[in-house]
Amino acid sequence: MTMLADLASIAPDATTAPFWDACRRRELRLQRCSDCGAFRQPPSPGCPHCGSARGDWPLLSGRGTVFSFTIVHHAAVPPLAADVPYNVVVIELDDAPGARLISNVLDVAPDDVSVGMRVDLAWDETPDGVVLPRFRRVTAER
Template sequence: MARETISNPTPYMPADLAELAPDGVTQPYWDHCNQGELRIQRCKACGTFRHPPLPGCPDCGARDDEWVRSEGKGRVFSFSGVYHPVLPNVAEYVPYNVVLVQLADAGGVRIISNLLGVALGDIEIGMPVELVWERVSPDVNLPRFRPAGG
């Protein structure tokens, strides 16, 4: 696999992909992001984390939830290098990475994101990563990640 440059575009992906359409269930997640806090939904009754947000707990069915702050540290659970642009607006962004980050402090939930400051060929499953915020518009602040502890 060729190692591409690590000079990523800013933002990492085009801002129009991040025109969000939250509903009542997902709005709190994005509100917290906008305030620079990664908070994961947790069931108040049984304490099970869930992501993406759902109106009830998959484990016990309870509807009361709370939003627990995560430090944003975790490990790469899986990843892909995307070479083919499926839409015209990402043509100048390929190849780009997509990573699945398993958070260390949120019951094993995974966040779909991108890893900044790393060449595609250097991404490995299990590598430690940490949260970095990328504001893509006045309303949208996206959780992205970078290699940690290195």
């Protein structure tokens, strides 16, 4: 896939920095409310469920399921021309109920992406050192 460096850069703020800092360590961590336990993705300063401003960032397994997806056929910008068609997926993570992560499944043909497909985390690093959580299809559960 085209690497992010060709298209944009990551500019974390105080709320999103813990996610990107964890990615640099190749740890998938999503924000969780310390009071009611609800995951918040994308992260936010306050919990939409209980109003708490407290949160922690538990380490996740990276296993999940495709909740939804689309196949992109038209390159919105020239650097993507070599990549179309490609998938954009919404992943439900096994150990972060209620949170969904937008990503891509690597090394899978467009016709082979499906809702309910099991996936596992696959770290992908751009030339400028941004580490992105992407996924690969799981064919046999352990």
